[in-house]
Amino acid sequence: MARKHTVEESWKLWDEANAYIPMATQTHSKAPRAALRGVEPCFVTRGQGCRVWDLDGNEYIDFRNALGPISLGYRYPAVEDAIRRQLENGIIFGYATPLEVEVARHLVEIIPCAQSVRFLKTGGEAMAAAIKLARAFTGRELVLKCGYHGWLQTMTTPGMPEGAAASYRDLPWGDIRPYEEAFAREGDRIAAVTVACAYADIEQGHAFYPALRELTEKHGALLIFDEIVMGFRLSVAGAQGYFGVTPDLAVFAKGISNGMPLSCYLGRRDVMETVRQAVVSSTFGGDTLSLAAAKAAIEVYRSEDVIGHLWARGKQLHEGMRSLFNKYGVPATVRGLPPCGQLVFTTGDPARNAELMLRFEGEILKRGVMIYSVMYPNYSHTEADIDEALGKMREALLVMRDEGLFG
Ligand SMILES: Cc1ncc(COP(=O)(O)O)c(C=O)c1O
Structure with missing residues (x-):
């Protein structure tokens, strides 16, 4: 019974x-x-x-x-074994570890937009980093935002300064017109368009993503894909792999390490290099357990x-x-x-x-x-x-x- x-x-x-x-x-x-x-x-x-x-x-x-x-x-065995093996050597150190290079190399090899990569812990934090770099690179402030990118980018809740909220515009998934209107109105102030797929209407991405790519290129703004859910799920390279549109920057998290807390922002080298001036830095950004898990998980993705x-x-x-x-x-x-x-x-x-x-x-x-x-x-x-x-x-x-x- x-x-x-x-x-x-x-x-x-x-x-x-x-x-x-x-x-x-x-x-x-x-x-x-x-x-x-x-x-x-x-x-x-x-x-x-x-x-x-x-x-x-x-x-x-x-x-x-x-x-x-x-x-x-x-408890996927290959990932668990990798974590256990790494645990014997230590979790985090006062210098970078070779694992950072190994995982970054994997990502550059498999993700179309990735020329260089940096690691953080949560998806929302990596989105904040990508947005900061886009602003630093373009010298513009405004971000057109589509979908949920984590609590740091949720501007409509109490506790968000008006000035911060004013530098975002929330726009819907799937319809290019509001984006065209926004660029027509204030295109020279727009640093980036950030976009996460809407699950139920995801197929609209076939027309929406190329239209966003064209529009952002025309106005000198960056296109940032939130691949936090889609990465290692829709395709290994997420929405950019599935829809065949390459953004300037993207953020991966969730599936990258089968549950260990790891996120990364990656993309065009010239944009990523602005991190030197813009400063995105985190004590836990290169912890070895998450990276060992990611390396093992990515190797499974690449071989099976x-x-x-x-x-x-x-x-x-x-x-x-x-x-x-x-x-x-x-x-x-x-x-x-x-x-x-x-x-x-x-x-x-x-x-x-x-x-x-x-x-x-x-x-x-x-x-x-x-x-x-x-x-x-x-x-x-x-x-x-x-x-x-x-x-x-x-x-x-x-x-x-x-x-x-x-x-
Ligand atoms: C599409 C998308 N972007 C960003 C995030 C935020 O990621 P995190 O919770 O790791 O900050 C989430 C979380 O569910 C998400 O689904």
């Missing part, structure tokens, strides 16, 4: 954690939803391959993948068809889900590309869509599957794992259908 799903220990610790840690987590998207109290776990204690276990001991097939970085799988696997397992998941939705009359679909698709409910009523999504997530959590706003397959998901997840999704949908939730 299946083990009863209970998350009591998780919620007990969650309530206690709130006394010590505001929001009880360091990452807003890791906070459990109040509406899923008693169903959603708050703490995960262990991962292996494509599965994780929560504090109460429940097992899940995981499509959250630590919100993106777990590209090969939890990881990307093909992510596409194949993602396709299996998406097609399986769409076929369940058709069969049971569920007003939902999966949008976007297989390595990073999004489940969307399609009733036409946003509030009802949100309720259905929460309920579905709750029902699959009870059965041992976790998803995120993006569903990330990893290299350790097998065909059988996806089938098992689909079987659990089917059970969840049947419960919801029998309650008349789709009618």
